[in-house]
Amino acid sequence: MTLARTPFWPLALLFTPLVHANDSVMLLTSWYAQAEHGGFYQAVAEGLYAKQGLDVTIRMGGPQVNGMQLLLSKQADVILNYDLQVLKSMEQQLPVVAVAAAFQGEPQGVMAHADVQDLTQLKGKHILVSTSGQQTWWPWLKQKYGLDESQAKPYTFNLQPFLNDPNTVQQAYASSELFQGRKADPGTHFLLFADAGYPPYGSTLVTRPDVIEQRPEVLRRFIQASMQGWRSYLANPAAGNALIKQANPSMNDELLDWGVSTLKQYRLVDGGDAQTQGIGVMTDARWQATRDFMVEAGLLKADIDWRKAYDTRFVKDLNVLPIAQSQASQ
Numbered sequence: 001m002t003l004a005r006t007p008f009w010p011l012a013l014l015f016t017p018l019v020h021a022n023d024s025v026m027l028l029t030s031w032y033a034q035a036e037h038g039g040f041y042q043a044v045a046e047g048l049y050a051k052q053g054l055d056v057t058i059r060m061g062g063p064q065v066n067g068m069q070l071l072l073s074k075q076a077d078v079i080l081n082y083d084l085q086v087l088k089s090m091e092q093q094l095p096v097v098a099v100a101a102a103f104q105g106e107p108q109g110v111m112a113h114a115d116v117q118d119l120t121q122l123k124g125k126h127i128l129v130s131t132s133g134q135q136t137w138w139p140w141l142k143q144k145y146g147l148d149e150s151q152a153k154p155y156t157f158n159l160q161p162f163l164n165d166p167n168t169v170q171q172a173y174a175s176s177e178l179f180q181g182r183k184a185d186p187g188t189h190f191l192l193f194a195d196a197g198y199p200p201y202g203s204t205l206v207t208r209p210d211v212i213e214q215r216p217e218v219l220r221r222f223i224q225a226s227m228q229g230w231r232s233y234l235a236n237p238a239a240g241n242a243l244i245k246q247a248n249p250s251m252n253d254e255l256l257d258w259g260v261s262t263l264k265q266y267r268l269v270d271g272g273d274a275q276t277q278g279i280g281v282m283t284d285a286r287w288q289a290t291r292d293f294m295v296e297a298g299l300l301k302a303d304i305d306w307r308k309a310y311d312t313r314f315v316k317d318l319n320v321l322p323i324a325q326s327q328a329s330q
Contacts, residue, residue, distance in 0.1 A: 030067065034251060039232075082106075082204060087291060091300060110141075110193075112189060126168040127153065139299065231270075
């Protein structure tokens with residue numbers, strides 16, 4: 001079986017059991033295969049989906065892949081997406097529902113030079129913000145820390161403006177831009193927005209109402225195996241990383257090791273409520289906090305029925321506890 005090498009072809013998963021066609025699931029990720037998707041690949045590599053009687057296919061995302069469009073056109077059953085986009089979809093009356101959160105916090109933050117040790121020290125700095133960032137984290141950061149709109153400068157996904165100007169900070173993911181930044185300047189460090197209260201989850205699993213209504217048991221088994229995959233990946237990522245490298249040959253061991261280390265350092269998978277309620281958990285309080293931020297920032301209409309944006313039934317009693325907590329409870 002040949003693994004796909006572009007974001008436009010499905011990645012046919014190994015260990016495929018003989019199952020009824022109704023037990024198939026197409027998962028579309030948010031980008032090319034990387035450590036941030038490791039739990040899903042781990043679930044393939046260790047046969048966790050197969051043990052649940054599932055035939056799962058992973059398709060990689062990429063810059064030209066519109067995940068929401070593919071979900072709505074039924075070319076994917078589940079996609080990795082973002083809370084803010086899901087809530088905005090309620091305003092646009094699009095039929096999508098979040099059913100689990102692989103990350104307890106969004107891995108978004110800023111990369112800074114040595115003189116900026118805290119987000120409170122951003123006043124007077126040039127802050128490189130992408131177009132999408134203008135509609136997501138920038139309104140939150142600006143409001144929380146009293147920043148000026150004039151501080152925001154365009155971010156073109158080129159690190160040189162940051163590296164060449166000590167008065168500049170830039171948006172970054174801990175697992176990607178920071179890796180390159182520290183290669184060029186070991187003094188570069190990272191400030192995670194989630195640590196300062198930025199409310200959205202990360203790597204949120206999103207599906208359609210018809211999948212929930214017609215195949216709830218398949219969805220439940222898929223989510224359970226996925227979160228078990230994440231628990232296994234954090235313990236020993238070798239099996240998942242082997243599949244990631246097959247799917248994305250540009251990925252190397254050094255970058256994968258860095259990605260795994262940042263997942264662990266910032267407790268993105270097993271921190272927060274996941275420590276006691278299990279990996280993948282979502283709560284009403286967190287979704288309301290994200291909704292409230294969006295309304296206050298003018299990103300969402302106040303009268304939207306935001307509770308329709310998510311469904312916690314599939315993670316409420318999942319209890320895939322992180323390994324340390326799982327061992328402690330035995």
